Amino acid sequence: APTVPAGVGARVAELVDAVAAAPGRVVLVSAEVGLGVVPATRSGRVFRDELGALNAALAAVADEVVLLVAGLTLRLK
Secondary structure, three states, X not given: OOOOOOOHHHHHHHHHHHHXXXXXXXXXXXXXXXXXXXXXXXXXXXXXHHHHHHHHHHHHHOOOOEEEXXXXXXXXX
8 A cells, every 4th residue: 555755744734724824815726636547656646646635635725726627717616
C-alpha cells in the first residue's frame, strides 16, 4: 500500500487552516488530478490521491469553487 511521507498531513492541515482563517480574499489554482489517467507508478498514485484530498479539503473551507475546462468555467460551489 502506498505510504504518505511523514508530515504531509500536518502541512495539509496548516494550509487548510490558514486559508480558512485568511482575513482577505485568497485565490488558489490547482490541477484537477482525478479526471486523468491513473499514474503508472506508486509515487504518482500517492501524489494524485493526496492532491485530490487537499483540493477537497480546501474546497470544503472555500466560499467559492470553480472548475475551468477548455476555457469554460463551471461553478461548483
